Amino acid sequence: MLLSIHAGAVIETYEFSTPALEARYQLLSEELRCPKCQNQNIADSNAPISQDLRRLLHQQLEAGASDEEILEFMVARYGEFVRYRPAFNAATAVLWLAPLILLLAGVAGLLLILRGRRDGAAALTEDDQAQLATLLQTPEKDA
Template structure:
């Protein structure tokens, strides 16, 4: 465990240096373009690396996405236009903040629906047990008779 922490620190420092190096190697017209570029490469997810943004990924696909983002930004495209292009090309997965649609609604409301169904089933099962434990008057009379016989 004591060796793991320094390794993680070095990896995060390396990833930060890759992002910083990428931004310094590219020339921008103004500081706002540089900031938008930094935001873009942190918001866009590498389709190959799963949960890694394109800023931290060394995959060739992430490099291509960084290049395309840079080119589109230099061509005057807005941040949203670049995001829309990437989503159109790679799907909603590529953006860390996917839009709320019917397809993604299942992901948001599915766990709540499953929880409500589970609570409903639990309530039904406990009610059913209560109904099964209720004795009819004849059964109560038999139980009293058995108790009297046991006490004698």
């Protein structure tokens, strides 16, 4: 059974002119998301589109394209979704700011709840205060 785990692994080899290009290839292939699989990067995906993207990535690296140029090309072709860490811009601001907004909303809600409990406990009517004073002054009789 353990041998079958490796059967699904991606086995592709590309010849790089320099070790630096190979390192960039590894980083970029982990940064780019498979458009079909959606939860895998192109380095881990066996989908045909990922194979094409890996081949294209190799070609662009060997042609001398910078990381930014490659990412811009992929985003232009497949949309911002192709990146695991999309750029911060007007279209992705909600994606980047949503965790902070939700955290602030949670803290504000918690503060409102705690404030309501504190204010509610301190506000006894005059009748309630008189009844409480009466109860505290009368001794209890054991049955």
